[in-house]
Amino acid sequence: MAILSDAMLDRFRSRAGAYDRENRFPFEDFEELKKAGYLAALVPEQFGGKGLSLQEVAEEQKRLAAASAATALAVNMHLIWTGVALVLNRQSDHSLDFVLEEAARGELFALAISEAGNDLVLFGSQTQAVPLDDGGYEYTGTKIFTSLSPAWSRLAIFGMDSTSPDAPKLVHAVIERDAEGIQILDDWDTLGMRATSGNTTKLSKVRARADRVHRRIDPGPSSDPLILAIFANFEILLASVYTGIALRAVELAIESAKARTSSRAGGAPKSSDPDVRRRIAGAAMALDGIHPQLEKFAGQVDAGADLGDRWFRELVGLKVRAVSAAQYAVNQCVKASGGGAYFNRSELSRLYRDVLAGSFQPSNEDSALSTVALDILGPMT
Numbered sequence: 464m465a466i467l468s469d470a471m472l473d474r475f476r477s478r479a480g481a482y483d484r485e486n487r488f489p490f491e492d493f494e495e496l497k498k499a500g501y502l503a504a505l506v507p508e509q510f511g512g513k514g515l516s517l518q519e520v521a522e523e524q525k526r527l528a529a530a531s532a533a534t535a536l537a538v539n540m541h542l543i544w545t546g547v548a549l550v551l552n553r554q555s556d557h558s559l560d561f562v563l564e565e566a567a568r569g570e571l572f573a574l575a576i577s578e579a580g581n582d583l584v585l586f587g588s589q590t591q592a593v594p595l596d597d598g599g600y601e602y603t604g605t606k607i608f609t610s611l612s613p614a615w616s617r618l619a620i621f622g623m624d625s626t627s628p629d630a631p632k633l634v635h636a637v638i639e640r641d642a643e644g645i646q647i648l649d650d651w652d653t654l655g656m657r658a659t660s661g662n663t664t665k666l667s668k669v670r671a672r673a674d675r676v677h678r679r680i681d682p683g684p685s686s687d688p689l690i691l692a693i694f695a696n697f698e699i700l701l702a703s704v705y706t707g708i709a710l711r712a713v714e715l716a717i718e719s720a721k722a723r724t725s726s727r728a729g730g731a732p733k734s735s736d737p738d739v740r741r742r743i744a745g746a747a748m749a750l751d752g753i754h755p756q757l758e759k760f761a762g763q764v765d766a767g768a769d770l771g772d773r774w775f776r777e778l779v780g781l782k783v784r785a786v787s788a789a790q791y792a793v794n795q796c797v798k799a800s801g802g803g804a805y806f807n808r809s810e811l812s813r814l815y816r817d818v819l820a821g822s823f824q825p826s827n828e829d830s831a832l833s834t835v836a837l838d839i840l841g842p843m844t
């Protein structure tokens with residue numbers, strides 16, 4: 464089932480250049496997404512949502528990214544979190560059912576995981592989580608790259624509890640936008656993915672209610688169902704976004720090849736130039752290999768398959784292969800399209816900048832390779 468109509472996607476594409484140039488959050492796109500029910504795409508019908516599978520949403524995210532990469536990456540964070548809630552719900556873990564209920568009502572969830580210099584990512588945190596008498600927690604720390612920062616109404620956070628009798632524990636919670644002690648800086652000015660508005664979020668004794676503190680986990684590598692669900696939804700939906708960007712690059716390269724002509728070839732279109740053909744074909748071939756992988760892994764999540772620890776290897780591999788295929792494909796398309804692609808007004812030049820962001824998002828290539836090495840070689844001695 465599709466939620467995003469072609470007409471919507473055309474409107475998103477027509478606005479994407481201005482959002483990027485002006486470094487503005489795509490509020491108009493989000494209004495349309497909300498109205499269409501896209502924020503509840505993964506929310507089951509009994510919660511008032513659209514009940515799409517992860518496989519279907521992964522397809523939608525490719526189409527959305529092809530129209531507006533930053534809009535797709537920003538809403539990805541919300542989709543990931545609703546996807547996590549869905550996976551847990553299917554396992555009869557109802558700790559995040561409130562996410563499904565609230566997403567169906569139009570609340571927008573962002574994720575504040577990243578912290579400067581915290582390369583443990585989900586397995587550690589520099590943010591302090593101090594327990595309160597009523598079961599809630601008070602969070603103090605600085606989160607970076609919080610996509611959706613002008614628009615989120617709910618923020619998923621986590622921090623380290625170092626004072627409880629069973630400490631240390633990583634404590635996950637969801638806070639609301641009007642909670643006291645949240646400061647959002649205006650510091651997002653990046654090379655690409657500019658309209659995601661991933662500003663720094665400062666938390667100063669921000670209270671999370673007891674009924675919104677949903678997990679306490681030992682620090683360090685963990686196969687807790689929450690962590691596995693985050694990994695699965697994150698890596699699959701991220702792979703979709705970057706694949707969508709590259710698919711659009713191929714479309715643009717084809718248009719360019721048909722529109723440009725060659726004096727050397729007596730006025731024949733560039734689409735008859737063997738070098739141009741080879742580059743565009745190489746780009747398409749790289750992406751052809753990603754679709755079946757995306758479909759397979761999203762289908763396994765939908766089916767509730769239990770691959771145990773092997774999931775980590777499979778999922779980080781998918782993300783790294785998808786991003787590297789997308790970057791290769793966009794690069795080939797830029798080369799096939801000539802000087803026009805070098806202008807800032809060119810959609811392809813924006814895709815070239817946007818696709819680079821995939822290198823910085825987890826899992827990066829080095830950490831993915833160490834995950835695979837651990838799976839096939841075992842721990843280092």
Ligand SMILES: Cc1cc2nc3c(=O)[nH]c(=O)nc-3n(C[C@H](O)[C@H](O)[C@H](O)COP(=O)(O)OP(=O)(O)OC[C@H]3O[C@@H](n4cnc5c(N)ncnc54)[C@H](O)[C@@H]3O)c2cc1C
Nearest residue numbers: 540574575576577579580581608609610656820823824825
């Ligand atoms: C487009 C985009 C969207 C993203 N959206 C989100 C999101 O919604 N939520 C989320 O949680 N994450 C998000 N991320 C963040 C991402 O997951 C990574 O955390 C981020 O790319 C930084 O990772 P890093 O470890 O490579 O950077 P780091 O090396 O940690 O660098 C990040 C920043 O911290 C500074 N820094 C590094 N080490 C230190 C130190 N020891 N002390 C002080 N400062 C230091 C660096 O100078 C830099 O400014 C997004 C990333 C991108 C590119």
